[in-house]
Amino acid sequence: METEIPLSFSDFPEDVQLCVLSFLRPPDLEAFASTCKRFVSLYRHDQRLWFSMCHRRWGSKTLINRWGSGKISYRNLYRILDKYENLIGFWRRCGGADTSSPALVFFEWGPFYITGSRISPSKNRGYEVIKKPFLWMSIASNGELVNYLDPDGRFSLTEEDLMGESGIVESELIQVNVNFIGECHFVVEDFVVEENLGFSGFRRSPSSGNVRGEEYENVYGSPPERLMTEIYQYFANRTSPGGNGASRRQRRREKEKQGRMKKWEPEHFVKIVNCSPKLSRPLQGLWKGICDDMSLDFYLVSYDDLGGIACRKVGDSNRPLIHNAPIFWTSSSTFTEPPFSPEEEHIYNQRLHLRPPIETDQSHDDHLSSSDDGVILRMLYINSSYDLVIPDSAGTTANPRQVEGRIWQYRNGTFGFGFLRDNYIIDLKHIAKNGNLLDAIEPSNNG
Template sequence: MEAVIPLSFSDFPEDVQLCVLSFLRPSDLAAFASTCKRFLSLYRQDQRLWFSMCHRRWGSKTLIDKWGSGRISYKHLYRILHEYENLIGFWRRSGDAPASSPPLVFFEWGPFYITGSRVSPSKNKGYEVIKKPFLWMSIAGNGQPVNYLDPDGKFELTEEDLLDESVVVENELIQVNVSFIGECHVVVEENLGYSGFGRATSSGNLRAEEYENVYGSPPDRLMTEIYQYFANRTSPSGNGTSRRQRRREREKQGRMRKWEPEHFVKIVNCSPKPARPLQGLWKGICDDMSLDFYLVSYDDVGGIACRKVGDSNRPLTYHAPIFWTSSSTFIESPFSPEEDHIYNCRLHLTPLAEAHQSHNHPSSSDNGVVSRMLYINSSYDLVIPDLAGTTVNPRHVEGRIWQYRNGTFGFGFLRDNYIIDLKHIARNGHILDTIEPSNS
């Protein structure tokens, strides 16, 4: 019988140790480092360990050694990228903003930066989506965040431009602070303390408590001002001096400001899941043959609601669900002859070019292959007439969702003779069917 020689972790080659340690979280790594001086030194100083951790987590999404021109520590980079990672995906603008500004924003990884793009439906009667970059977030060689905003989305930064201050000044890009308020709320506000490339008087990215201390205006501005008013009146030193100072600072900032702050709320569940196959952001051709975006969400009791993506300052009727159901239980095929007739007698709203192609090549369309079905209702007809004391014809509010074998779905109501087929807006972290703004 062969003797088994026990090996400790320190007996393994250093490359093996680094590979194993790269799977740990920083908190676990710190606990491990406290076991001996050698591991503590490895945790604090060894660039290879933190490079391995960064590369394992984000190496397939961005160029780890290009951030900060390769002059910052990977331990510092890990902390920043961990914070940035929560940005990736779709966000919806919250609060007042110009009507021409699209409400949907998409953040994605670049080679050594993150790009924020405004996303809107095109006007060419097709499924194309306009993607207009307006925000770039990176790190300077001194480790400070540098965030540039192009309010009109007219300038396309290259990798070299991000590191060239003259290009930034010449194109009138605005340096901004990106303030993380929790995990699902971000504020983008002009950095009025900017004094040159990578030389801001405050950090380019702020946490919630820092944002409140610097600006004095968290998202719920009214409640904060009320609190400050009564706090100043009741505090022993509340002589009004601090209030006048803050007012003068706000007035001064207002005169200098080139761009008003914008708030964004994250769309957490923007992709389907096996247990929630309809969940997420979708795009579809409406009854007026224009493209629009839809957000389908599940509640905690199994209900499903679909709304058009819009601003929080739109009228209530705009935010009423397009359809809803209290049950997410599908009816599997085969269906009854009556249900087959309900589906087969309706037209699919698709762009003309795609409809022509589908007519010539029926097998290329997945819309004719329904795997299962779901009953839905229309909230417009359920809510609005009831307020007036009227009765509703069940056929006017009843509808169906037809899920296709490719995972997409279409919906329609018994009162209509058409089906709105929905497609994915993004897949694998990339927006589909993008076009330049000038082509819209």
């Protein structure tokens, strides 16, 4: 009879150990390292381990060995990418004086940077969206975070630009600070050098510790109770008359005198946290659809904690989202399943689907094919905003045909909505899918 000899983790080959450890997150890895001196050294200094961890989490999304021109430690890179990952997805500008630029922003991974693009509906009466890059976030070869603003949205960043070898960045782009307030709010401001900035571009609160270089233990997230402290600290840092404010103003005046920097008003952005549908919330997320004037617009559908649903327009609106009345709303998310009554069949069949002309529609992904037309998966009763913003229409005297509507969910997961007062249905489709922006075109291609 053979005797089984148990093996400890240390008995496995080193490449197997690295593979297993690469599945851990830094707090777990730190706890594991405390069990053995050899593992402490592995945790602190072994670049193979940290490369494996970076590659496992982000290797399919970006080129790990090109960040910082490959000259920064992978342990340091892990911390930065862990912070950057929260940016991926949709954000919306809030407040500020600039209402000429689109409010919707989409962040995505690049080869050695993250890029933020302003997203707006095209004017070609199709489903295409204009993607205009305006913010580049990366790491210089010395390990410093660098953030560049592209006001015109026509610049292509290279590694030589980040290393300062091309001489183009200073003349074409504006270096800015990207300051985070909690997890769902950040501000883009003029670049300044302050003592409370760890890496250039990441503002930290006093409780975060020193995050420069390799000294970043236990900074992989701030407890929720620190959020208000961070907010107050942020605004205190902006308005404080002390410190090195005079020297900052002098540097800014020198740059403006040399014509290398123009004044950039701060822009605040908040995250759209639920921008994709879920099985339990099939209507949730950002959608795009052709309006009754045949123009393209964006719609944000959100669920509340009580089961209600509301839809608002986003995109080129000049007013904050909170000031826009919902396009439709309902206090119940319970669908009606088929078969439907003859009256409901008539309500649906008599309506025209608003879609772009075939010759202007260059996208075929996610469209309702002819086989899907008329095939309704289920239906939901909704109300328009008439009874919310027009007092005379509320109550028992309101005409139900003015406020009542329907959502028809199609077999392919998309949906359309319409009201009894109208003779059309606005069919909605995805703006992005699997982290990729759909039907994106450059500004120069827009007619």
